[in-house]
Amino acid sequence: EPEVTQTPSHQVTQxxxxxxxxxxxxxxxxxxxxxxxxxxxxxxxxxxxxxNEISEKSEIFDDQFSVERPDGSNFTLKIRSTKLExxxxxxxxxxxxxxxxxxxxxxxxxxxxx
Amino acid sequence: xxxxxxxxxxxxxxxxxxxxxxxxxSNSASDYFIWYKQESGKGPQFIIDIRSNMDKRQxxxxxxxxxxxxxxxxxxxxxxxxxxxxxxxxxxNPGGGSYxxxxxxxxxxxxxx
Numbered sequence: 001e002p003e004v005t006q007t008p009s010h011q012v013t014q015x016x017x018x019x020x021x022x023x024x025x026x027x028x029x030x031x032x033x034x035x036x037x038x039x040x041x042x043x044x045x046x047x048x049x050x051x052n053e054i055s056e057k058s059e060i061f062d063d064q065f066s067v068e069r070p071d072g073s074n075f076t077l078k079i080r081s082t083k084l085e086x087x088x089x090x091x092x093x094x095x096x097x098x099x100x101x102x103x104x105x106x107x108x109x110x111x112x113x114x
Numbered sequence: 115x116x117x118x119x120x121x122x123x124x125x126x127x128x129x130x131x132x133x134x135x136x137x138x139x140s141n142s143a144s145d146y147f148i149w150y151k152q153e154s155g156k157g158p159q160f161i162i163d164i165r166s167n168m169d170k171r172q173x174x175x176x177x178x179x180x181x182x183x184x185x186x187x188x189x190x191x192x193x194x195x196x197x198x199x200x201x202x203x204x205x206x207n208p209g210g211g212s213y214x215x216x217x218x219x220x221x222x223x224x225x226x227x
Contacts (some may be wrong), residue, residue, distance in 0.1 A: 042218040091157050100146045105157030
């Protein structure tokens with residue numbers, strides 16, 4: 001069964017460092033998302049991406065965050081200068097087409113900022 | 115209901131019982147609702163969805179009920195199994211042309227063998 005894959009599964013970084021989280025969405029999907037989940041809390045929307053540009057973003061997705069689809073398969077989330085409060089599980093998700101439907105989530109990348 | 119910080123509402127049931135997980139949503143303009151299951155250490159997994167023009171939808175062992183009058187959603191799981199133990203989230207799509215599932219806080223379901 002096709003799946004969304006994410007790397008790394010866990011990254012530990014020092015405050016102020018740049019982090020790149022990588023995702024390979026399902027190959028025929030067109031819409032891509034990043035969500036985050038702080039430990040024990042709800043899953044929060046960060047950004048959606050379609051046709052090589054951001055469709056929507058939340059208040060969390062400030063200037064420290066960026067997304068990119070550099071090569072037609074990877075979808076990356078970059079945090080320029082990490083803060084302690086960026087520690088969370090980051091989930092990538094993809095959707096086959098427009099409208100509504102099943103978002104397929106990856107297993108997540110756990111980011112720990114020290 | 116709502117929870118603060120790390121405390122999740124918890125539902126404990128015996129294997130074989132039926133489970134009902136409730137969710138109150140906030141946006142009367144939401145047009146599409148989804149239930150997700152999240153097992154420990156994994157990403158959310160789609161269970162079932164319902165559009166706002168429906169009040170009930172059934173899947174395999176699961177039923178979703180939507181009451182738009184009181185902005186309430188429920189997930190019924192028949193003959194609950196230990197493998198159903200997980201955190202369950204309802205999500206609403208705010209409508210307006212975008213598709214941005216917005217998650218609620220979740221309910222922890224514990225199924226005792």
